[in-house]
Amino acid sequence: MSAFLDRTSVDKLIRSSRERSQSKHSLTSSTRNPILRLQADEIIHRNERFLDQAGGAAAEVDKSALLPSRSRYCLLITDADGIVIESYAPEGVEAEFQRSGLVRGAVWDERVAGTNGIAMAMQSGRVLTVRGGEHFYDCFHQLSCSSAPLTDAQNNLIGTITLVGSLHRRPEEHALCEQVVRRASRQFQTRLFRNFHADKLTGRVLSQDLEQNRIFETLVACDEDGVIISHLPLWRDAARPTEHQGLAGRYISDLKNLKISLRGPAVVPPKRKVLHPDKPRLPARIDKDATLGRLIAEGGGLPVLAERARKLVAHRVPLLICGAAGTGAGRFARALLEDQNLDTPMTLTLDAAHSGTETDLAEALKSLDFLSDYPVCDIAPTLILKNVETLSAEAQAVLERYLDSSRADSGSKAHPPVVLFTAGKPWLQLESDEGIPRNLLYLLAQSVVELPPVTERDCETVLANVIAESFDTAIEIAENALDVLTGYHWPGNRREMLAVLREAVICGNGRRINVTDLPARLLAPREESSKALTRASLRDALDSTNWNVTKAARLLGKSRATLNRWIASEGLQRPE
CATH class of the missing domain: 3.30.450.40 (GAF domain)
Structure with missing residues (x-):
C-alpha cells in the first residue's frame, strides 16, 4: 500500500x-x-x-x-x-x-x-x-x-x-x-491544470515538512495582477499543511515559507497592487418597498435614526444597535446592509448567546481581517455580532484585541470591514450594567443607534409589517380587534406582537383575527353597553369558528341554546 x-x-x-x-x-x-x-x-x-x-x-x-x-x-x-x-x-x-x-x-x-x-x-x-x-x-x-x-x-x-x-x-x-x-x-493532472488555465499565469508552490520528511506541492493559477484564482493540491492523503490552506484570493508575492515556481509571461511574481478604499457612497434615497423603507414607515424617530446609521455604515464605523428586547435590532442591521448591497453570502453572523462563541468569533475576526486586505470580487467583508451583552469573558478579550488593533490600521485596509453589533438592552442599561467592561463597551459603541419601543411607533404600521414578514397569506384584523391591539402597551415589543398574532391566527379561522381570538391578557375592561358587547362578541365568535355554533358557544362560555336565541334575536344568518 x-x-x-x-x-x-x-x-x-x-x-x-x-x-x-x-x-x-x-x-x-x-x-x-x-x-x-x-x-x-x-x-x-x-x-x-x-x-x-x-x-x-x-x-x-x-x-x-x-x-x-x-x-x-x-x-x-x-x-x-x-x-x-x-x-x-x-x-x-x-x-x-x-x-x-x-x-x-x-x-x-x-x-x-x-x-x-x-x-x-x-x-x-x-x-x-x-x-x-x-x-x-x-x-x-x-x-x-x-x-x-x-x-x-x-x-x-x-x-x-x-x-x-x-x-x-x-x-x-x-x-x-x-x-x-x-x-x-x-x-497528468499538472498538464490538464495548465491547459485549463492556459490564459493565466500558472505555477507551483512547495513546502517541506521536516518531521514527516515530505514535500507538499500545490498548483496555482493567477490573474494578471498575481492574485491566486485557483489552486489544486497534488498530494492524495488527508494531510492539511497550513501553508497551503486558503490560497484563493491571496497575492502570489505575499506567500511566505513557500517555494514558488511560475510558468507564464511573468519572470518574477508580480507585486501586489496597493488598493485605496473608495469614497463612501450612499443610495440617493431609501427604497420604500425595501426592508429599511418599511421599518422607517413605523415612525417613532426611525427615519432620522436610519439616515444616521446609513452614513455610519457607509464610512465603515463600528455600529452598536441597541434597544429593549424585541425591538428588532437584528432585522434593522440586516436592513442597513441590504440598503447598501452589503448583505451577501459572505456576511458573517454570530450569536454571542450560543456556547463556543469565543472560538467562532476568533475565526470570524481572522477571516474579516484577511478579507479586508485580500477582498474577493470587491465585496466588503461584513460581520453581525448579535446579543453582545452576553459575550463570555474570553470572547470579550478576543473582540477587544481586534477592535483595538483595527482602529489603528483601518486606513491601510483595501476594503475596511463593516461591523455591526446588536444588544437586547437600552443604552442606559448597558452603561449601568457590569456585563461589558467599560473599555470594551466604548470600543463596541463607537457609534450607537437605539431603536424605539413599539409604543412609540405607529402601531398599525408595525402590525402590518409583522404580518407581512411572518405570514404567507394576508391576514385581516377586525376593527374591534385592531382597537385592542393598538391600545395594548406591548412590553415585549415586536417579538410579543408576533407571538400574539400567531396565537390569534391559530385559534381563529386562519384568515381574520377577531377579538375572541386574542389572548385574555390583551382584553381590558370596556365601557360599551352589554347589548353592544354581546352583538360584537357573538359576531366574532361565529366568524372565528366558521359558524360552528357549538364551538362559538364554548368560546363565549354560554350554552348552545342561549347562543341560538341570541342569533335569532340579532337576526343573524349564516353567510353563503
Missing part, C-alpha cells in the same frame, strides 16, 4: 472491500475466471471519451515512458468506471496476463472484480498497491497491482493507471512501481 497510509488504514480498506465483495456483491473467491469483458464497440466509445477528457494522447501514461525495457509488467489504463481502455504487456508474455483478465475491455469494478488495486484507487482517491492475498479472488493471489487515480483540473476522477507484476518481486520493485504511477498521475 501507499507509504502515506498507515497499517491500520490499509487493513481497514482491505477488510471493508472484502466484506462488500462477499456480503454485498455476493462474489465467490474461488471463481476461476471472474473478469468480464465488454464488446469492442463499447471500448472504442469509452477510449474516445477518455481521450477527450485527457485532452488527446497523454504522454504521461505512454507505455514507452512507464514500462522499462525487458520488463515483465503489464500497464493498464482504465476510465472512471474501471473499464480497461488500453492494455500493454511485454512481448512474449501477453497470454500470461490475458489469462488473468488484464486486457482491453476488462471490467475491474469492485462489484465484479472484488478487491483489487484499480477499484480501491478509484474509491479512495489514493495511490496504492494491492498484493497477493489482499485480492479477493484466489486466482489473483500471485499478482501485485500498483494503481493511481487520474484526475482532471478540477480533481474529478476520469480514470486510473496501473502496473501489474508478479508478487514474487523484490520489495524495491514494488516501491518503484508505486512511485512510477504516482509520478505519472501527478504529471
